[in-house]
Every structure is written in structure tokens, then in C-alpha cells.
Amino acid sequence: MAAATTAPAPLDEAKLNAFVGKMVGDVGATLTGALVIIGDRLGLYRALAEQGPLTSEALAQSTGTHERYVREWLANQAASGYLEYDPATRQFTLPPEHQPVLADETSPVMLCGLYQIAQTLYADEPAITDAFKSGRGFGWHEHDSRLFAATERFFRPGYNAHLVADWIPALDGVEAKLRAGASVADVGCGLGTSTIVMAKAFPASKFVGFDYHDGSIAAARRSAERAGVGDRVRFEVASAQTFPGSGFDFITCFDCVHDMGDPVGAAAHMRAALKPDGTFMMVEPFANDKLEDNLNPVGRVYYAASTILCTPSSLAQEVGLGLGAQAGEERMRAVFTQAGFTQFRRATETPFNLVFEARP
Ligand SMILES: C[S@@+](CC[C@H](N)C(=O)[O-])C[C@H]1O[C@@H](n2cnc3c(N)ncnc32)[C@H](O)[C@@H]1O
The missing domain is CATH 3.40.50.150 (Vaccinia Virus protein VP39)
Structure with a gap:
């Protein structure tokens, strides 16, 4: 006699897609963590806070770093929503509300x-x-x-x-x-x-x-x-x-x-x-x-x-x-x-x- 089988419940496509979206966001944050450490260590956030808005060239020059690396970092940070990007001027801004979290050593919300x-x-x-x-x-x-x-x-x-x-x-x-x-x-x-x-x-x-x-x-x-x-x-x-x-x-x-x-x-x-x-x-x-x-x-x-x-x-x-x-x-x-x-x-x-x- 054949064993009774139960058909698997159909997947809820919308729920699947929502979860994939969430995990892409989470993995993006996970990978970006290394870039936060780089930005912190090289003083990129502090330079943006003190001198911004800045282009990649200006940020590289003021921090003694290489522009090609800085340009890629800036793109990730803007895609992350940590920085704002103005295509007209090619400048990046660390908004004042983000500065206590990433650029101010004395702030109670420095992360x-x-x-x-x-x-x-x-x-x-x-x-x-x-x-x-x-x-x-x-x-x-x-x-x-x-x-x-x-x-x-x-x-x-x-x-x-x-x-x-x-x-x-x-x-x-x-x-x-x-x-x-x-x-x-x-x-x-x-x-x-x-x-x-x-x-x-x-x-x-x-x-x-x-x-x-x-x-x-x-x-x-x-x-x-x-x-x-x-x-x-x-x-x-x-x-x-x-x-x-x-x-x-x-x-x-x-x-x-x-x-x-x-x-x-x-x-x-x-x-x-x-x-x-x-x-x-x-x-x-x-x-x-x-x-x-x-x-x-x-x-x-x-x-x-x-x-x-x-x-x-x-x-x-x-x-x-x-x-x-x-x-x-x-x-x-x-x-x-x-x-x-x-x-x-x-x-x-x-x-x-x-x-x-x-x-x-
Ligand atoms: C999360 S850290 C917090 C350190 C510090 N109180 C602070 O706020 O920065 C936990 C500390 O507890 C210490 N610790 C863990 N078990 C301990 C024990 N049984 N006796 C004494 N220190 C202990 C660790 O060595 C470590 O320094």
C-alpha cells in the first residue's frame, strides 16, 4: 500500500521576496561594516564632518589617501544611506544627524x-x-x-x-x-x-x-x-x-x-x-x-x-x-x-x- 503523502504548502512568493530583500539589506550592512572601520580609522568620516560636502578627490587629498579607493568607499557609503550624494557637484555629505554616530568620539551614540x-x-x-x-x-x-x-x-x-x-x-x-x-x-x-x-x-x-x-x-x-x-x-x-x-x-x-x-x-x-x-x-x-x-x-x-x-x-x-x-x-x-x-x-x-x- 502506498504511503499517504501530504503536498507541501505552496510558498508565499511575496513573503519569500520580502525575506530575500531583508537579507540583501542585512548582508549589505554586514559587508559595509568593514568599510565603516576603514572610514573611522582613516579619518574619512571626521574629514567629511569637518570639511564636507567633499568630492572624492578633495576627501582623498585632505586625508592623505588614494582617490580611487576613496571613490569606491564613498559610493558604498552613499548606497548605504550613511552619506548623501549630489550628482550635480559630485560631492558627498555626512549629514549633521549622522555625525554623532560616526564622527564624534564624545557622543553617547558614537557606534x-x-x-x-x-x-x-x-x-x-x-x-x-x-x-x-x-x-x-x-x-x-x-x-x-x-x-x-x-x-x-x-x-x-x-x-x-x-x-x-x-x-x-x-x-x-x-x-x-x-x-x-x-x-x-x-x-x-x-x-x-x-x-x-x-x-x-x-x-x-x-x-x-x-x-x-x-x-x-x-x-x-x-x-x-x-x-x-x-x-x-x-x-x-x-x-x-x-x-x-x-x-x-x-x-x-x-x-x-x-x-x-x-x-x-x-x-x-x-x-x-x-x-x-x-x-x-x-x-x-x-x-x-x-x-x-x-x-x-x-x-x-x-x-x-x-x-x-x-x-x-x-x-x-x-x-x-x-x-x-x-x-x-x-x-x-x-x-x-x-x-x-x-x-x-x-x-x-x-x-x-x-x-x-x-x-x-
Ligand atoms: C564586557 S566587559 C566590561 C568591562 C568594563 N566593566 C566596562 O564597562 O568597560 C566584562 C568584564 O568582566 C570581566 N570579568 C568577567 N568575569 C569576571 C569575574 N568572574 N571576575 C572579575 N572580572 C570578570 C572581564 O574580564 C571583562 O573585563
Whole structure:
């Protein structure tokens, strides 16, 4: 007897074509990422911002580059909608609204650092593909070494814009303590930018930054010297679960708790290191609690980084909880409650960050 067969459902041609169109757009953006890095590195965006509109000849001349390369780059950038092209004058413009994203190092929406992160994710793809099969973690320190400076560059404008102006004032009584002189630990501090931003703003306080990655700590020490805050900032190689010291008034974690294998152990250690009236502040990527509420452009970026960076980092450590970069408020509350904190609240947020306050 012949087996019953079910005819496949006919394809919806319009849906197929719409998806092909979307993927062509996405692959265009993916390929163009390398050209964004080139434009950033060679100062092409900055020259357009400062001197534009420019022809390819003028841009090449002012940046010391070869016109034939620049002409092709400009065509891609105009096709991408990043630049505007005037056929009458053959000039290209970086619109004022695009300049904070591509040409202004101080802008909180400068995204060139994120492209540099993307570059390192591609470089590490073979190792992560293997990890999918083996299940082993891949530590933060194992990544392409360009990752560390790229991450610092991506986060720096946000810390400069929000940390002292918005995030610390959103906490209960912390700003006054920092002004008067407080003892502060910045745990998982990476290259120490958040530590140094706080140290510049609150000269009466003392700061120590901890990170388990020795290369990041060495770079943080150099940055503190350059910033002239060496008298009140020190950096030490130590994990969040074991760092030395106690009696801190304020402990911070910037975009690192979800990278830890044992965030409950780290939170318990930080609680024990705080004074009884101390405060813990945690900055995490913006996330809603439910997956379905994170299926948007910001969630897309964070889930990509989480797959290649954050989750493997956690899985490489003891416990290997693997919170992921989109853990959300309720999951984080559970971690801090389990660690013994009695108060936990969302103090403030930006489109990219959640800022939590916890008390012992
Ligand atoms: C995404 S980076 C953020 C670095 C820095 N806080 C910033 O905002 O630029 C995550 C950092 O967490 C650190 N990290 C991960 N697990 C850690 C642990 N268990 N103890 C201490 N640092 C840890 C990594 O070395 C890395 O520097």
C-alpha cells in the first residue's frame, strides 16, 4: 500500500521576496561594516564632518589617501544611506544627524567601537562554532586581543554622558557620600574607564578597580596615570568572587555580572565587602524579562554579542550559570536576593542600559 503523502504548502512568493530583500539589506550592512572601520580609522568620516560636502578627490587629498579607493568607499557609503550624494557637484555629505554616530568620539551614540567589536566576533567565530559542539566555555581573556580596547571605546561615551550626571544621582544618598569621601570598588572594571570617570568627578574618594584579566588591568593602570588620577585610583587583578578588602561604601559592576560564571557567589562576596549601609550599583544591557519582548534591534545586537562573548565567558568559569546579556530585571533580582541582598530596584535606564541599586 502506498504511503499517504501530504503536498507541501505552496510558498508565499511575496513573503519569500520580502525575506530575500531583508537579507540583501542585512548582508549589505554586514559587508559595509568593514568599510565603516576603514572610514573611522582613516579619518574619512571626521574629514567629511569637518570639511564636507567633499568630492572624492578633495576627501582623498585632505586625508592623505588614494582617490580611487576613496571613490569606491564613498559610493558604498552613499548606497548605504550613511552619506548623501549630489550628482550635480559630485560631492558627498555626512549629514549633521549622522555625525554623532560616526564622527564624534564624545557622543553617547558614537557606534564605531561597536563595529570594532563586530570585527573581533568574526575573528573568534571558528572557536565559538567549536564551542557549540563541545559545550566548553570561551573566556573573556581568550578572545581576539582587539576586543578589549573596542569594548572600552564602545562603552566610554555612555559612561562619560550618564555615569556622573544620571546614574549615581539616581541612587539613594550615594552622590553625597562620594563628594565627602568614600571607599569604592569597581568590580569587573575592564580597562578601568568607569573607575576613572568616577575618580575624576569625586576627588575626595578612593577607588580600586578589580578584574580577573591581567591585560585589562595593565591597560587600566596606564589609563589612570594618563588621566592624572593615580593618587586615588588603583587597579588589581582579582575575581569578583575573591577580591580583597572590605568596608566599601560603594561597589559597582558595569556590564560584567552576566559575563560571570558564578554571579550569585560574586554578589555574595560583594555584599560581604560592603559596609552595612553601603550601596551596590550594577549597570547591565537593557533587556525586558521575556524573550518575546527583546525581539527588537537592540535585543538583536545584544543576543549576538551574548552568543559569542557573554555566554561563553560565563560558561568558561566555575558554576557556569550562563545568564546571557539579556537576563532582565527579574532574573537579576533573583541572583541578588539569593546572594543575601535585602533591597533591589531599577534605579534608572537608558535605551541601552538598565541601572540597578542593591543594598545589603
Ligand atoms: C564586557 S566587559 C566590561 C568591562 C568594563 N566593566 C566596562 O564597562 O568597560 C566584562 C568584564 O568582566 C570581566 N570579568 C568577567 N568575569 C569576571 C569575574 N568572574 N571576575 C572579575 N572580572 C570578570 C572581564 O574580564 C571583562 O573585563
